[in-house]
Amino acid sequence: MKTIDAIINRKSVRTYTGEMISDNDLNQILTTAYASPVSMGKYDSLSLTVITSQDWLHRLDQNAQQIFNVSQSMLYGAPLFIIVSTKLQETPADNAAYSNAATIIENMNIEAVALGIGACHIWGVITALNQNKALIKEMKLPESQTPVAGLVLGQTDEKYEQRHIPMDRIKTQTLD
Ligand SMILES: Cc1cc2nc3c(=O)[nH]c(=O)nc-3n(C[C@H](O)[C@H](O)[C@H](O)COP(=O)(O)O)c2cc1C
Numbered sequence: 001m002k003t004i005d006a007i008i009n010r011k012s013v014r015t016y017t018g019e020m021i022s023d024n025d026l027n028q029i030l031t032t033a034y035a036s037p038v039s040m041g042k043y044d045s046l047s048l049t050v051i052t053s054q055d056w057l058h059r060l061d062q063n064a065q066q067i068f069n070v071s072q073s074m075l076y077g078a079p080l081f082i083i084v085s086t087k088l089q090e091t092p093a094d095n096a097a098y099s100n101a102a103t104i105i106e107n108m109n110i111e112a113v114a115l116g117i118g119a120c121h122i123w124g125v126i127t128a129l130n131q132n133k134a135l136i137k138e139m140k141l142p143e144s145q146t147p148v149a150g151l152v153l154g155q156t157d158e159k160y161e162q163r164h165i166p167m168d169r170i171k172t173q174t175l176d
Pocket of ligand 1: 122123
């Protein structure tokens, strides 16, 4: 698949068969995370948590459902959830830390599309997780890191089809 097709035809997949992706595909997706550009090359300010344990997926989902007061899964029954964590300093510089995480997520998401794997960028479960310090402690993240972004992945019956992207979707100005 051409890169442009993977980017344009990407969509948030919210239905999963429950079937796990292959180790090869997971490694390829993780490689795109490690290939991501990171502000000032500070790769050690970040960590990834690859979650396939049904128990952990359930606990993270339950925590989010409680906090958002919803009854449906916020991880959509996907068999794999990758969390990006980073050091935050509570200063405007955190913008770079969040951007690093988003860049990593998008790289992995586009690779998932290229491999025909379902994926969806997840914020809700992450913000709920940040309200449960005990749960974060159990994740044993590198010292002083905070979960900031997530991506669910898994096999899906959904197809990535040609999408029309409206050119007026995001207000765009030119300065001349
Ligand atoms: C930062 C960010 C956070 C998101 N968080 C969630 C989420 O928690 N749950 C969800 O179902 N979708 C989430 N999404 C997906 C968006 O809702 C989706 O990308 C948007 O509606 C456009 O649809 P599309 O991805 O199908 O093109 C998130 C997307 C981004 C970029």
